[in-house]
Amino acid sequence: MIIAVDGPTASGKGTIAKALGSHFGLPVLDTGLLYRAVGYQTQLNHGDADKAADALAACAFPDTLLDDPALRYETTGGLASRVSVHPEVRAALFQRQVDFANQPGGAILDGRDIGTVIAPHADAKLFVTASADERARRRHAELLSRGVEVGFDVVLADIRARDARDTGRADAPLVRAADALLLDTSMMDRDAAVAAAIAFVDQQRERER
Numbered sequence: 001m002i003i004a005v006d007g008p009t010a011s012g013k014g015t016i017a018k019a020l021g022s023h024f025g026l027p028v029l030d031t032g033l034l035y036r037a038v039g040y041q042t043q044l045n046h047g048d049a050d051k052a053a054d055a056l057a058a059c060a061f062p063d064t065l066l067d068d069p070a071l072r073y074e075t076t077g078g079l080a081s082r083v084s085v086h087p088e089v090r091a092a093l094f095q096r097q098v099d100f101a102n103q104p105g106g107a108i109l110d111g112r113d114i115g116t117v118i119a120p121h122a123d124a125k126l127f128v129t130a131s132a133d134e135r136a137r138r139r140h141a142e143l144l145s146r147g148v149e150v151g152f153d154v155v156l157a158d159i160r161a162r163d164a165r166d167t168g169r170a171d172a173p174l175v176r177a178a179d180a181l182l183l184d185t186s187m188m189d190r191d192a193a194v195a196a197a198i199a200f201v202d203q204q205r206e207r208e209r
Contacts, residue, residue, distance in 0.1 A: 001026065001106040003201060004115035007128035008174060009077065009162050010135035012185045012193055016128055017110035019194040020201065024108075029100045031111035031118070032080060034093050036071040037061045039079025049082040058083070059092040074143060074150070074158070081162045084112075087171040094118070112166055115177035124204040125180035126197055132159050134186045 003020055007013040014030055021028035039049055041061040047054030070076060083089050094117075101107050101119040109118060115125035130138075136156035143150050166174035176182060181200045185193045 001124070001201075001205065002101050002119050002122040003106075003108040004119050004122040004125040004177070004180070005108065005110040005128060005197075006112055006114050006116075006126070006174070006176070006180065007110075008112075008135065008166060009081075009159060010139045011128045011130050012138075012190070013110045013126075013128040015190060016126070016183075016194055016197045017108050020197055021108050023198055024201070026106055026108050027100075027103070028108045028110070029097065031093075031097055031109055031114065032077075033066060033071060034096065035080040035084045035089070036076050037065045037068075038089055038093070039081075039083045040068070040071055040076050041065060042083060043076075043079060049079045052086040052088050055083040055086050056088045056092060059089060074139075074148070074155075078158060078162070081165045085165055085169040085171070090171055112174040113172040115180050116175060117172045120177070123208065124201045125177050126183050126200065127176040127180040128183045128185060128193075128197075130184060130186040132156065132163065135159050 001024065005013045005017040017028050038055060038058045038061060041058035042049050042055050045054065045058055047058060049055060097109060097118045101109055115122055133156065136152060136159045139159065140152045140155045143155065183193065183196055
């Protein structure tokens, strides 16, 4: 069983994907982490994330980089959004994601183009979203809990900028697949959102039987 979980930044898709993986016993890939690694490696290389050549060179990052806590930094998320607009970068990371999705037994992938590009044949597709204000509120609270002092307006502006880049890029833009369940978590807590996702996947499994 392949499950695609797409959505904008800070929508809760990562939390939902991990919960689904635990519930159904499937491996989970946070594809955004790959782009964060490319963005961060570009910085380590003293390159420019907005230049395709620099970003492509960073695709050769070592696997150990995926365990670097720096990939979770807010600044790294911004770099990931910038390098992901380059078709060359998306092509370089494409097969890695496809192979993960198609492994024996199935898998869960969360990202922005899983249900539309990476695994359009997924057995269940979710598009997880929330209002920009709510996503900024969550991200702001998370940053403060980690001791990062940043204003809410700054976080909201960053969320909106990432949304614009993700939905406006020419190659594999963030878009809901036609057959994906729209799960708006704006008014949901974690448990309610996870329960809704599990119920949807269960429904899809029943239809296939």
